[in-house]
Amino acid sequence: MGKWWSALFGIVMLACLGMFMVAPFVPTWWLPEGVSTHSGQVDALFYIILYITGFFFVLTEALLVYFMYKYAGQPGTTPRPTEPAAQGGFYAMLHRWFPDAHRVEVAWTIVPALILLFIAFAQVPTWLEIKDRSRKPAIGGEKTPIQCHVSARQFEWRVRYPSSQRLRNWQTFTTNEKTIADFKSFASFDGAKPRHPHLDDVPVVNEVHTWKGQTILVQLNTIDVIHSFNVPHMRVKQDALPGRTIPVWFTPTKANTRYNEETKRWEDAFNFTTGKPDMGYRWEIACAELCGWGHHRMIGRIYVHENKADFYRWLEHVEQSQAPPTKPQQKVAAR
Ligand SMILES: [Cu+2]
Incomplete structure (x- = not known):
């Protein structure tokens, strides 16, 4: 044996x-x-x-x-120490x-x-x-990132974009002091709550959008337990820790999202090289920290539009569809 x-x-x-x-x-x-x-x-x-x-x-x-x-x-033999x-x-x-x-x-x-x-x-x-914060993309010049806030919670990713108007300002008037202050104030938090939420901020759930070649700066935090913002296709993984807001940034080199004229929706999982839907182009945000019973369904997706124009078309579409039907109140409740 x-x-x-x-x-x-x-x-x-x-x-x-x-x-x-x-x-x-x-x-x-x-x-x-x-x-x-x-x-x-x-x-x-x-x-x-x-x-x-x-x-x-x-x-x-x-x-x-x-x-x-x-x-x-071997059977029948007894081991004995020997000189090697x-x-x-x-x-x-x-x-x-x-x-x-x-x-x-x-x-x-x-x-x-x-x-x-x-x-x-x-x-x-x-x-x-x-990861190093000194390399964090900042407002100013061509490399100005677009910025969004991702608030993790049991069991979803709530994403807050600035209005298309503010985002355009950030990208256009990159040396204007007021714009720079506004860019920074977006990333200012009291715990996990934004200190300066705007009525026209654009909320979406489980979707992070940018466009090809455009750096996105995600301000990541959590309102409850530890989660982990994991985007394997972007080679990005960052824990969201209670009490802290952690900047995460990446620049996609490919697009995966187009407006489908038939369904009238923006759809990801699209391969622009072949011009066909392709599941290899579905880029998930999968929570990588066991965060409770619904951890497995805490899945978001990264939508990378082909270009800036298509991204803004999407953002404006969401803005319009979510505009309050009545006259907006002065203060907006912090989300
Ligand atoms: Cu989680």
Whole structure:
């Protein structure tokens, strides 16, 4: 029986390895297509780590299976301690190279330490670009982001856009002091509540819109427990923490949303290259923090319009359809 254990381990490990090699070619088994400007960098880090860990996984598993086979106990024999060198073969060769196990231990401590240090430093530029607040896109010049507020709650994402008029101002008068103040006041919160909500703010649920090539700055917070704003296609993941508003930004490189003349709606999951609906172009915001019984249905979507004009057409459409039927009151209740 003894030697069969090594076969079992060997087969399971080979099956795992085989699945790994096949996965990138099977739809939905591997990483979704990256469609933000920084997704290439994130993927590069992912692959560096995967290759390093993959190499050592295969190496250590192969050694494990080999030793399980070679030194399997046989029925009727009692194990006894032996001098490793006396056993000959591969083990003796190893023993010649490393007569002192102390050196081996030093080696397997230093090598992983160096690899970890390498990974730690290699990821810094990407991390800074995605997360560091000094790189946060700010109002001013061509790179002025559009800004929205995403308020997470059990169990949905409530999204607040400024009115199309204010958004246009932010994008046009980017050096005007009043506009800059207005841009900042949108992101000013008392707890999770906006300090300066406007009557004409545009609320939508479970939808975040921008257009191709346009950076969006999401002011993320939560009114209840911890949630996580996870957009795999954009390679974006950020926890929403009670009591804090955390800026999140990304720039899509592809569009997935068009106005469907037949249904009279803006529909995502559209592949502009093929000109056909394509589920690979449905870009979900999936809450990535177990936040309660309805966690699984806390799914939003990212709508990337083809261009600025189409985005504003959508925003104005929502504005008009949500305009209050009666005369607006002076103050709007904070959402
Ligand atoms: Cu959640």
